[in-house]
Amino acid sequence: MTVADSRERAARRTARRRSRIPTLFGLAGGLIVGILVCGAVFAPWLAPYDPTERVARPFLFPSSEHLLGTNDIGQDLLSEMIFGARVSLTIGIVAAAVALLIGTTVGVVAGYYPKRLGSAMMRGVDVILILPFLPLLIVLAAYLGRSLLNTILVIGVLIWAEPARIIRSQVLSLRSREYVLAARSMGAPDRWTILRHIVPRTGLLATGSFVRAVSNAILLEAALSFLGLGDPIQKSWGSTLFWAQSRGAFLTPAWKWWVLPPGLLIMLASLGFALIAFSLEERINPRL
Amino acid sequence: MRRRLDVRRLTQYGVVVVVAVTLNFLLPRLMPGNPLVLIAGVDVGLLSPDERAEIVARVGLDVPLWKQYLRYWGDIFTGDFGYSFRSSRPIVDMIWDRLPWTLLITGLSLIVSAVAGVILGAISAWRRGTKTDLGMLSGMISIESLPSFWLGMLLISIFAVQWGLLPSSHAVTPASGLAGWAHMWDIVSHAILPVVTLSILATPGVYMTMRYSMLETLGEDYIRTARAKGAGERRVLFGHVARNTIAPVVTVLALRIGFAFGGTVIVETVFTYPGLGRLVFEAVSGRDYPVMQAAFLVFTAAVLVANLAADLLYPLIDPRTRTS
Numbered sequence: 001m002t003v004a005d006s007r008e009r010a011a012r013r014t015a016r017r018r019s020r021i022p023t024l025f026g027l028a029g030g031l032i033v034g035i036l037v038c039g040a041v042f043a044p045w046l047a048p049y050d051p052t053e054r055v056a057r058p059f060l061f062p063s064s065e066h067l068l069g070t071n072d073i074g075q076d077l078l079s080e081m082i083f084g085a086r087v088s089l090t091i092g093i094v095a096a097a098v099a100l101l102i103g104t105t106v107g108v109v110a111g112y113y114p115k116r117l118g119s120a121m122m123r124g125v126d127v128i129l130i131l132p133f134l135p136l137l138i139v140l141a142a143y144l145g146r147s148l149l150n151t152i153l154v155i156g157v158l159i160w161a162e163p164a165r166i167i168r169s170q171v172l173s174l175r176s177r178e179y180v181l182a183a184r185s186m187g188a189p190d191r192w193t194i195l196r197h198i199v200p201r202t203g204l205l206a207t208g209s210f211v212r213a214v215s216n217a218i219l220l221e222a223a224l225s226f227l228g229l230g231d232p233i234q235k236s237w238g239s240t241l242f243w244a245q246s247r248g249a250f251l252t253p254a255w256k257w258w259v260l261p262p263g264l265l266i267m268l269a270s271l272g273f274a275l276i277a278f279s280l281e282e283r284i285n286p287r288l
Numbered sequence: 289m290r291r292r293l294d295v296r297r298l299t300q301y302g303v304v305v306v307v308a309v310t311l312n313f314l315l316p317r318l319m320p321g322n323p324l325v326l327i328a329g330v331d332v333g334l335l336s337p338d339e340r341a342e343i344v345a346r347v348g349l350d351v352p353l354w355k356q357y358l359r360y361w362g363d364i365f366t367g368d369f370g371y372s373f374r375s376s377r378p379i380v381d382m383i384w385d386r387l388p389w390t391l392l393i394t395g396l397s398l399i400v401s402a403v404a405g406v407i408l409g410a411i412s413a414w415r416r417g418t419k420t421d422l423g424m425l426s427g428m429i430s431i432e433s434l435p436s437f438w439l440g441m442l443l444i445s446i447f448a449v450q451w452g453l454l455p456s457s458h459a460v461t462p463a464s465g466l467a468g469w470a471h472m473w474d475i476v477s478h479a480i481l482p483v484v485t486l487s488i489l490a491t492p493g494v495y496m497t498m499r500y501s502m503l504e505t506l507g508e509d510y511i512r513t514a515r516a517k518g519a520g521e522r523r524v525l526f527g528h529v530a531r532n533t534i535a536p537v538v539t540v541l542a543l544r545i546g547f548a549f550g551g552t553v554i555v556e557t558v559f560t561y562p563g564l565g566r567l568v569f570e571a572v573s574g575r576d577y578p579v580m581q582a583a584f585l586v587f588t589a590a591v592l593v594a595n596l597a598a599d600l601l602y603p604l605i606d607p608r609t610r611t612s
Contacts, residue, residue, distance in 0.1 A: 241441070
């Protein structure tokens with residue numbers, strides 16, 4: 001076997017693996033997200049108790065009746081985890097949808113009119129990207145007050161800048177394609193060209209940024225809830241951790257069933273969406 | 289991502305400052321409810337009309353909005369951030385007390401994450417497509433999905449509570465009377481867990497940049513040329529790849545300083561570490577709005593300094609930008 005032979009083989013092996021990583025990540029992400037979404041949808045059937053009811057003594061250790069024990073006011077922690085999926089996932093997905101809506105609008109307009117309007121808009125986007133993200137999020141949330149809607153809005157209006165940038169660069173290249181030029185030269189109005197020829201072509205990229213935004217939004221919601229800025233009535237995984245922290249659960253053996261599970265779930269949810277996003281991004285723009 | 293300091297960038301930074309200050313000015317004044325609660329920290333319902341008018345005049349809410357706005361700028365330029373609602377101390381003093389602790393742990397964690405990220409990213413790119421690469425990549429993506437506060441809580445549960453190796457909170461042992469080396473060790477042992485948490489969280493960002501940047505360099509023609517003329521692997525790696533990869537990585541590192549600063553809000557809260565981030569949390573939970581606002585401006589300043597550093601460093605590292 002010559003050196004050239006082995007080099008070529010190595011190259012082929014690399015190429016094969018290269019194409020497999022995104023698929024592998026995408027499948028893993030899909031599986032994780034699928035399971036969590038099923039848990040959220042079928043929560044009333046899966047959860048052994050009503051998470052808002054005091055069903056036992058507080059601070060119970062795990063037992064066959066309460067697999068993850070109970071919290072400081074005697075609510076079943078396992079049920080709280082299963083119902084928490086509804087709150088955490090809903091906030092993540094809706095906030096990402098808000099971000100995508102703003103991001104796509106800004107991205108498409110800025111890309112289609114790249115001269116004055118577009119460059120002015122993108123300077124605005126750059127300014128938003130420079131502002132210290134987390135402190136701004138906290139300041140806004142503190143002024144707006146604690147509610148589900150406010151959490152969604154605050155996260156949504158702060159994470160649209162990245163999608164806007166990605167979509168704009170796609171639109172910039174689309175607008176000089178032949179079919180777009182053809183449509184414009186035949187006098188098609190801008191609105192029609194944008195809706196008929198531009199927006200549909202940003203679909204895959206927009207999906208990628210949406211999934212990435214869901215992954216971020218889930219983490220941000222958890223952080224806000226943990227700081228005590230989440231909705232006091234709707235209990236997400238982050239709020240469970242807020243209570244675990246304020247009751248000092250992580251200083252006792254209770255951390256294993258009160259701190260570990262909600263954090264793992266947040267991580268899994270965020271990771272699931274991040275893996276899907278990664279595999280979509282690699283498909284659109286292979287960097288591996 | 290080539291960077292250079294020019295008029296456009298400086299204008300941009302100016303705009304960022306204006307936006308941050310204006311947001312600070314407008315938010316408490318535009319929120320629903322009485323701005324007195326947000327600006328003077330008093331319970332409006334308990335005041336007589338006279339007292340109320342007196343407070344309105346004292347905090348300057350009786351003049352037109354634009355005059356208030358100008359006065360606000362004047363205060364900021366003279367370094368007057370007002371007083372805390374809770375402790376009645378000048379906010380500037382509170383910030384100076386807290387800043388060194390935040391600088392200590394962010395500074396250390398940046399060094400650790402930079403070294404770890406660059407080394408792991410280089411290995412990953414050099415072995416692209418192998419099991420090593422796959423393992424590192426999925427590990428880093430998983431770390432990016434970690435809730436930062438949860439990581440901190442776990443480290444406390446394991447290292448401070450379960451094994452009792454390290455302290456779980458504060459920056460020094462309160463009223464210990466330690467001095468000299470014992471005092472130094474006290475500070476170090478308190479900083480270890482927060483620094484480890486911040487370092488773990490900051491590594492994936494550096495790793496990803498290093499890996500992508502190096503993969504890009506590896507695909508360049510001059511690398512193929514170097515290989516073709518018979519340069520050894522070591523020569524290719526250090527002489528050609530490393531030198532061309534380092535510039536974007538340094539930029540990302542400089543920009544991370546700003547981000548790492550903001551991230552301390554959560555990590556310092558978990559560890560009850562007396563830095564600027566913990567101050568933000570205390571201000572938020574105590575509805576101490578002026579403190580929260582001042583801290584936000586300090587974070588903005590930190591991000592801008594980091595950006596400036598990136599602009600100034602880049603041409604030094606990457607000579608290609610100097611001519612253009």
